[in-house]
Amino acid sequence: MKLQTADVPSPLPHRQFASDNYAGITPEAWQALARANSGHAPAYGDDAWTTVATDLVRQMFETDCEVFFTFNGTAANSLALASMCRPYHAVICHQSAHIQTDECGAPEFFSGGAKLILVDGRNGKVDIAEFEQACARRAGDVHFSQARVLSVTQATELGTVYSSNELAALSAVARRYQLKVHMDGARFANAVAALNVAPKDITWKTGVDVLSLGGTKLGMPVGDLVVFFDKNLALDFAHRRKQSGQLASKMRFLAAPWVGMLQGEAWLKHVRHANDLAKELSIVLSQIDGLQLLAPTEVNGVFIKMPKGVIQKLRDRGWIFYTFVGDDGVRLMCSWDTTREDVESLIMDVRQCMALTETN
Ligand SMILES: *Cc1c(COP(=O)(O)O)cnc(C)c1O
Numbered sequence: 348m349k350l351q352t353a354d355v356p357s358p359l360p361h362r363q364f365a366s367d368n369y370a371g372i373t374p375e376a377w378q379a380l381a382r383a384n385s386g387h388a389p390a391y392g393d394d395a396w397t398t399v400a401t402d403l404v405r406q407m408f409e410t411d412c413e414v415f416f417t418f419n420g421t422a423a424n425s426l427a428l429a430s431m432c433r434p435y436h437a438v439i440c441h442q443s444a445h446i447q448t449d450e451c452g453a454p455e456f457f458s459g460g461a462k463l464i465l466v467d468g469r470n471g472k473v474d475i476a477e478f479e480q481a482c483a484r485r486a487g488d489v490h491f492s493q494a495r496v497l498s499v500t501q502a503t504e505l506g507t508v509y510s511s512n513e514l515a516a517l518s519a520v521a522r523r524y525q526l527k528v529h530m531d532g533a534r535f536a537n538a539v540a541a542l543n544v545a546p547k548d549i550t551w552k553t554g555v556d557v558l559s560l561g562g563t564k565l566g567m568p569v570g571d572l573v574v575f576f577d578k579n580l581a582l583d584f585a586h587r588r589k590q591s592g593q594l595a596s597k598m599r600f601l602a603a604p605w606v607g608m609l610q611g612e613a614w615l616k617h618v619r620h621a622n623d624l625a626k627e628l629s630i631v632l633s634q635i636d637g638l639q640l641l642a643p644t645e646v647n648g649v650f651i652k653m654p655k656g657v658i659q660k661l662r663d664r665g666w667i668f669y670t671f672v673g674d675d676g677v678r679l680m681c682s683w684d685t686t687r688e689d690v691e692s693l694i695m696d697v698r699q700c701m702a703l704t705e706t707n
Contacts, residue, residue, distance in 0.1 A: 373683055413578050438496040497526050530550065654675065
């Protein structure tokens with residue numbers, strides 16, 4: 348079909364489980380954006396929306412912290428890490444970390460050469476013994492990049508969460524080796540809802556120095572934050588952000604969706620919804636013979652092994668999803684706007700495709 352320039356492109360025929368960034372913008376974020384779109388306001392963050400959003404973030408974490416808006420998570424992560432280490436330092440992270448697998452070398456680039464040191468661990472979480480070994484390995488060796496930062500992803504790339512105890516234990520090791528702690532919180536809100544804790548309990552209270560706080564996957568159009576609990580690390584951040592092209596001139600439009608989502612804790616309602624539906628999907632799918640969960644479903648993503656024939660049949664039926672955990676590991680993400688009917692319709696197709704594959 349040829350799209351005429353006068354046509355408005357249509358959305359996909361139905362909602363998908365490919366990624367939470369396939370979803371649109373939540374009503375709360377959208378309304379705040381519309382309200383911000385009135386009259387003139389100072390540029391580059393000197394506007395009232397940015398001030399209010401920043402205050403709401405401080406209230407959310409119940410502490411004074413430095414808050415910066417960037418356009419996306421890759422920028423938030425790589426600029427955060429760049430401000431935590433020098434070019435001859437190293438960042439220790441899980442081998443499946445987004446900073447390692449999905450950022451095209453941005454952390455190395457923006458830090459001017461910092462090395463990522465990979466460790467393993469079950470369910471996408473950094474194993475503490477491996478982490479400690481990596482801290483100690485070649486410490487002081489002039490020929491090797493010196494470990495300076497631990498970066499953990501909360502929730503992880505396998506849809507699991509670190510408990511506050513696990514985080515505290517990792518931070519204690521980090522402190523012992525003089526490492527700072529960074530958290531990639533692209534789905535931080537989902538983790539807060541899953542753990543039923545206060546945001547402070549899994550950040551500054553358990554040793555996190557800098558947090559990349561995701562807004563996009565939560566249901567905003569654009570705009571992820573860097574939150575510095577260790578304010579010393581934020582010293583040159585304003586220049587770092589500007590130099591990398593991440594300083595929005597019409598900042599109010601990055602800030603307003605945050606105001607809409609943080610006021611009245613709309614964010615919690617939306618992530619609980621997405622987490623709950625993922626749990627339902629996970630329970631039903633894991634009971635089907637021949638399907639096997641790759642990790643417990645703790646937030647809004649189901650990671651499950653499926654026969655390759657079934658994966659193909661689901662794709663033939665129009666389902667879009669990623670299979671980046673091996674070639675038979677399917678990732679199914681729920682979003683703020685996923686409905687129970689969407690979940691049921693996917694389950695029905697999985698059942699039918701399984702039955703068809705068995706008889707062939
Ligand atoms: C989506 C995501 C990011 C940010 O990705 P961008 O596409 O740059 O916004 C960062 N970390 C994790 C774990 C993610 O899932």
